[in-house]
Amino acid sequence: MLSLSMQRDHIVTQRNEPKAVQIGKVPEILAPAGGRAQFFAALNAGADAVYLGLKEFNARGRAENFSIEDLEELVPLAKDQGMKVLVTLNILLKDIEFDRLIERLSQLQWVGIHAVIIQDLGVARIVRDYFPSLRMHASTQMAVHNVHGVRQAKAMGFQRVVVARELTIQELKLIHKELAETPVEIEAFCHGSLCYSYSGLCFFSGAEDARSGNRGECAYTCRKPYKILNEPGHGFLFSMKDLNSNQDLERLVEAQVDTLKIEGRKKDAQYVATVVGMYRKRLNEIFGRNTAPQDRSYMRDFKKDMAFSFHRDTTSFFMNGRYHENVIDLSNPTHRGLEVGKVSQVKGRQVVFDTMEPIERFDGLRIDPVAATFHAKPQHGSQVQGHMGEATRKYENKICQFSVRDMYINGKKAPRGQKRQRLTISLPDEVPLPKVGDPIFKTRSNELKRVTEALAKPREARLMALKEIDLDIFADSHDGETTLRFKAHLRGQELATHQFSWPAERPKKAATLEDDLKRSLSLFGDFNLHANLSVEGDLNWFLPRSQVKRLKQDLGTVIQKGIETYTRRSIQGGRLAMSRQRSSLPPALDESYTVKIDRMEYMDFLVQYKLDTGFSPAEIIFEPKRAFLSGKPQDLMKELWLKAQHLGTTLRLAIPTVLRAWDEAVVKRYVSAYWELGGRAFDLGNVGAKSALQAWGYETSDMVSDFTLYSLNTAAVEELGALGLKRVCLSVEDDETSIMTKLQSWPEIGVQAEVILYKDTPLFIAEACSLTALHHGCPTAKVCGYRTLEVENDEGEQFLIAHESCKSIVYGKQAYSISHYRERLQAAGVGCFRIDFLTRPYDQKGFTNVLNSCLTGSKVADSHAANYSRELL
Numbered sequence: 001m002l003s004l005s006m007q008r009d010h011i012v013t014q015r016n017e018p019k020a021v022q023i024g025k026v027p028e029i030l031a032p033a034g035g036r037a038q039f040f041a042a043l044n045a046g047a048d049a050v051y052l053g054l055k056e057f058n059a060r061g062r063a064e065n066f067s068i069e070d071l072e073e074l075v076p077l078a079k080d081q082g083m084k085v086l087v088t089l090n091i092l093l094k095d096i097e098f099d100r101l102i103e104r105l106s107q108l109q110w111v112g113i114h115a116v117i118i119q120d121l122g123v124a125r126i127v128r129d130y131f132p133s134l135r136m137h138a139s140t141q142m143a144v145h146n147v148h149g150v151r152q153a154k155a156m157g158f159q160r161v162v163v164a165r166e167l168t169i170q171e172l173k174l175i176h177k178e179l180a181e182t183p184v185e186i187e188a189f190c191h192g193s194l195c196y197s198y199s200g201l202c203f204f205s206g207a208e209d210a211r212s213g214n215r216g217e218c219a220y221t222c223r224k225p226y227k228i229l230n231e232p233g234h235g236f237l238f239s240m241k242d243l244n245s246n247q248d249l250e251r252l253v254e255a256q257v258d259t260l261k262i263e264g265r266k267k268d269a270q271y272v273a274t275v276v277g278m279y280r281k282r283l284n285e286i287f288g289r290n291t292a293p294q295d296r297s298y299m300r301d302f303k304k305d306m307a308f309s310f311h312r313d314t315t316s317f318f319m320n321g322r323y324h325e326n327v328i329d330l331s332n333p334t335h336r337g338l339e340v341g342k343v344s345q346v347k348g349r350q351v352v353f354d355t356m357e358p359i360e361r362f363d364g365l366r367i368d369p370v371a372a373t374f375h376a377k378p379q380h381g382s383q384v385q386g387h388m389g390e391a392t393r394k395y396e397n398k399i400c401q402f403s404v405r406d407m408y409i410n411g412k413k414a415p416r417g418q419k420r421q422r423l424t425i426s427l428p429d430e431v432p433l434p435k436v437g438d439p440i441f442k443t444r445s446n447e448l449k450r451v452t453e454a455l456a457k458p459r460e461a462r463l464m465a466l467k468e469i470d471l472d473i474f475a476d477s478h479d480g481e482t483t484l485r486f487k488a489h490l491r492g493q494e495l496a497t498h499q500f501s502w503p504a505e506r507p508k509k510a511a512t513l514e515d516d517l518k519r520s521l522s523l524f525g526d527f528n529l530h531a532n533l534s535v536e537g538d539l540n541w542f543l544p545r546s547q548v549k550r551l552k553q554d555l556g557t558v559i560q561k562g563i564e565t566y567t568r569r570s571i572q573g574g575r576l577a578m579s580r581q582r583s584s585l586p587p588a589l590d591e592s593y594t595v596k597i598d599r600m601e602y603m604d605f606l607v608q609y610k611l612d613t614g615f616s617p618a619e620i621i622f623e624p625k626r627a628f629l630s631g632k633p634q635d636l637m638k639e640l641w642l643k644a645q646h647l648g649t650t651l652r653l654a655i656p657t658v659l660r661a662w663d664e665a666v667v668k669r670y671v672s673a674y675w676e677l678g679g680r681a682f683d684l685g686n687v688g689a690k691s692a693l694q695a696w697g698y699e700t701s702d703m704v705s706d707f708t709l710y711s712l713n714t715a716a717v718e719e720l721g722a723l724g725l726k727r728v729c730l731s732v733e734d735d736e737t738s739i740m741t742k743l744q745s746w747p748e749i750g751v752q753a754e755v756i757l758y759k760d761t762p763l764f765i766a767e768a769c770s771l772t773a774l775h776h777g778c779p780t781a782k783v784c785g786y787r788t789l790e791v792e793n794d795e796g797e798q799f800l801i802a803h804e805s806c807k808s809i810v811y812g813k814q815a816y817s818i819s820h821y822r823e824r825l826q827a828a829g830v831g832c833f834r835i836d837f838l839t840r841p842y843d844q845k846g847f848t849n850v851l852n853s854c855l856t857g858s859k860v861a862d863s864h865a866a867n868y869s870r871e872l873l
Helices: 004-008 036-045 068-080 095-108 121-130 147-155 169-178 204-209 246-254 269-287 302-307 388-395 446-455 513-521 545-577 601-613 633-647 661-676 689-695 714-722 736-744 770-774 819-827 844-856
Strands: 028-032 049-053 084-089 115-118 136-138 160-162 185-192 226-228 242-244 259-262 338-342 345-347 350-354 364-367 400-403 407-409 422-426 439-444 470-478 481-490 493-503 533-537 592-597 619-622 650-655 681-684 702-705 725-729 752-759 764-766 789-792 798-804 807-812 815-817 832-836
Touching: 028 036, 028 269, 036 049, 036 068, 036 269, 036 446, 068 084, 068 095, 095 121, 095 545, 095 714, 095 736, 115 121, 121 136, 121 545, 121 714, 147 160, 147 169, 147 689, 169 185, 169 246, 169 661, 185 246, 185 269, 246 269, 259 269, 269 302, 269 446, 338 350, 439 446, 470 513, 481 545, 493 545, 513 533, 513 545, 592 601, 592 844, 601 633, 601 844, 619 633, 633 650, 633 661, 650 661, 650 689, 681 689, 714 725, 736 752, 752 819, 752 844, 807 815, 819 844, 832 844
Parallel strands: 028 049, 028 259, 049 084, 084 115, 115 136, 136 160, 160 185, 185 259, 470 533, 592 619, 592 832, 619 650, 650 681, 681 702, 702 725, 725 752, 752 832
Antiparallel strands: 185 242, 226 789, 338 439, 345 350, 350 422, 364 400, 364 439, 407 422, 470 481, 481 493, 752 815, 764 807, 789 798, 798 807
8 A cells, every 4th residue: 555655756736837827816626525534535635625514414414424523633634734624504404403403503613614504594594693603605505596696695694605506607707797896705516426406406305205305315316217208218317427627627717716616425535536636736737836735736647547436427517508518328327437448258257358458456347238228319210229127227236347356367367457468357246247349447446546545544643622713912001010901702703801910021032022922822721822813002011921821821711711601602592593482373264375377378277267166366476487488578467467457366476496697588577577567576486586686676575485495494484584575485395293393483573384285396407408318419499399208217106307498397297285284284373375386287177176176175186295294304
């Protein structure tokens, strides 16, 4: 095994290379750390920062993760090497979990971490109000995808926003330009696995088996194979290629991105070291110097190393433009490696091939079938190659992959083979036999493993876990005494004050009082004041050594008491915030209904329903979608407005959950037309929607939320109330116990609770397009016709992929419905119910049947209740 010092022989500083043109500031490299090995791999490979999760409250619950005690050990080591540590709290929480969260926050504020990464608006509220020393970063799980979302996150106290992976470089540049006067840091993903759906807007895992991706329990349903039912085809329809922006890094630098984020808290140390090394090397080339903190970088052929670290085929995603390339891999959902040859002979359970790369014992190999599979019209004509069984075997890893044990050259056993040598390798009994001509891939490198083990080796030296606080000192003299006034604080939050005096005495040497104090107090007890100690005032006085010991004892006692008081106050304040001014909602004596639609003909259905039954909803929410509308927005909105008046109901306009640059102009025209008619009521689906309305010049106090502005806990309800919303829609992922807990301690702030009785849960909301993958490139709207694909997985579950103006919405064959629980919800205090008809096409009969079931409190036929009657994990 190579030692770390041997690896350091390969370190390059590049100080003697020609300096490149400076095109902007050097962005940070933020690396994932799912465990200790990954932490040290990131540290030694040159990362500026790592992000990691605690044993709870993070979106990678199945990673190794870290305890508070781990952080007390590792954060000082990181800081000593100039590396920051960020902690992920990036899931949605239930009310019953806040006690534990508050306890963890009280510990985190003293560990010295750089920031916490947050998705839940309720968590953000508690951190901002009661743990203000903790810097907040908005997680990509918040689905911030435009300048409006960034601006709103900044207003809510976030100092950095991790933007959606789907953003183009042009959009990133626009965000930087628009927010130049109100700076907020922008963090963008540069590498790693991609979700088919916008992060934070995936409900597939939660709806299917209660394992919510918003709660760190993703079941990776996007990696499964699916068969297309309404036309030829099958494959991994939602399995994204991996993001690799290495070749586009200069453009990200030009976009003034502050931080480059690497995905992968479930990846191993080899992956972390390789990806950090690859991006550090590229930054060094761009800037013509070593950009790593404390020159922590090393040199290898990272492109080749990447082939031996878990990754799928790669894509630049939308960085260079929407649908610039095919971003879905229909054929392969997992790591393939570097092709090293083709099977030339199969002899019993041995394969013979000529290797194009060195092979040694314990390297990993994979042999794939030669046939291309899992495609459809028009890419491969009417003959669809392969079958679902092959796809299932790939998904379950029932393929010919193994670690090399026995290898022969010219009939003799050998520990390694070189390029262009003919090798004979024995296959394990459990793997299927390949065929002549099948390609062979090297998936793991034993040599790279040794390098990584050296890089990831934990440091033996342990540094003391210190509380980093700020200390301001003011010195003056009066009546023959020198007096020091101390103020200790934690990132601006006052901890303690103290006053210390001794007989005044002028110094006999050149040393000043400032030097004496900084030398004596920069480090004592478990306080680290080295970089945070300021001394002002009359400093021409002498501090006798005899006074130093007493000063440190007195000051240490005062600061320790201040820390204990501050911690206790933070905990008590946070817990009180979760219980004050709350009580059970009284039973709702009357119910009101909101109907949400996205097609004009549904208004006619409602008019007919009123003629037949006398019923009309209290509100109609209309979400404009180009895929379903034709005509001028002014004409369409006027028609909707008149029909709403005829029904005697309020017309509310929805700002869509996803509002990209190409969507904004269209939605803005509908808002303008609605406003001219006197409309002032809006339904918000994203944290940036309110900011968008303000930017367009529309100020209103009549705002409600859709369920994608999550209110899984009452702290989030309060935060939405503070944003001016008068009604919040509870999540379709939530379970009955969690909902009833909220209703029994509902904030007394005038915010109503709304529950969705019926909806097609958008299992995926995506910019990625399966039709583009099937056609091997965007076929254009004339060819694809925005048609809906009907698909089925191996378990026989059926789903639909709707294409709405180049957005993909995946929903189940069965809709979500809890209409038969309506009376129970009314008894718990819910008086407002939503019936949602988005995405799925309805005829008059189907529309009427859903309304009948919801209004009578009966179960909608052929529907499911998702997690309502089971526990949301």
